[in-house]
Amino acid sequence: xxxxxxxxxxxxxxxxxxxxxxxxxxxxxxxxxxxxxxxxxxxxxxxxxxxxxxxxxxxxxxxxxxxxxxxxxxxxxxxxxxxxxxxxxxxxxxxxxxxxxxxxxxxxxxxxxxxxxxxxxxxxxxxxxxxxxxxxxxxxxxxxxxxxxxxxxxxxxxxxxxxxxxxxxxxxxxxxxxxxxxxxxxxxxxxxxxxxxxxx
Numbered sequence: 207x208x209x210x211x212x213x214x215x216x217x218x219x220x221x222x223x224x225x226x227x228x229x230x231x232x233x234x235x236x237x238x239x240x241x242x243x244x245x246x247x248x249x250x251x252x253x254x255x256x257x258x259x260x261x262x263x264x265x266x267x268x269x270x271x272x273x274x275x276x277x278x279x280x281x282x283x284x285x286x287x288x289x290x291x292x293x294x295x296x297x298x299x300x301x302x303x304x305x306x307x308x309x310x311x312x313x314x315x316x317x318x319x320x321x322x323x324x325x326x327x328x329x330x331x332x333x334x335x336x337x338x339x340x341x342x343x344x345x346x347x348x349x350x351x352x353x354x355x356x357x358x359x360x361x362x363x364x365x366x367x368x369x370x371x372x373x374x375x376x377x378x379x380x381x382x383x384x385x386x387x388x389x390x391x392x393x394x395x396x397x398x399x400x401x402x403x404x405x406x
Contacts, residue, residue: 247305254304259340262297269294300339310336310378322372328362335359335382359383 251270255263261283268274268282269290276290283290312333319329327348334344341352348355363379366372 250305251301254301257304257337257339258297258300259343262293262300265290265293266297266301303339307336307381308378312337315375315378319375322369323362323365328358328365331355331358332362332379332382336379339382 251266255266258266264283265279268279269276274282276287276294280287280290316329316333319332320326323329323332330348331344334347335341335355338344338347341355345352345355359379360383363376363383366376366379
């Protein structure tokens, strides 16, 4: 699938558009001479943009659909180009996560989790993390901290692992757990010999 192809993008175009290695080539390939399959995927990307943080959705829209350079987007929003690069990388990872995420019957999942997890807040955190893909959004909705959200999410997941009959739900929420790096931190180049981890 062209979505994951790293060979359909002209290297000189990549060099001109990216000043940092940001791992976005899987998205870029879709928007350069797209096939019918790619056009369908572009529609899917548009559908999930409403499920990622608005600033990241704006950056995806401007960069991939409007073909603005990162430096131009940085000027529009009054941020640095590395910030745009970083947010594009996060947004692309979120989009890929959302497109790969299985479809669930949310009400059924909620009911079954509530029968096993004693604290309704744990059920709510699991489902909000599934819905929002974002610790900070989940924390804002609940009026708490990201640290508490992450702690309760991981604790609830561990409790699910202890019950053999909850294997399906373990698989679902391990999918989110394996993607917590896109929900929490992204490694980025700082322009020096050191590396900075950025937290949301």
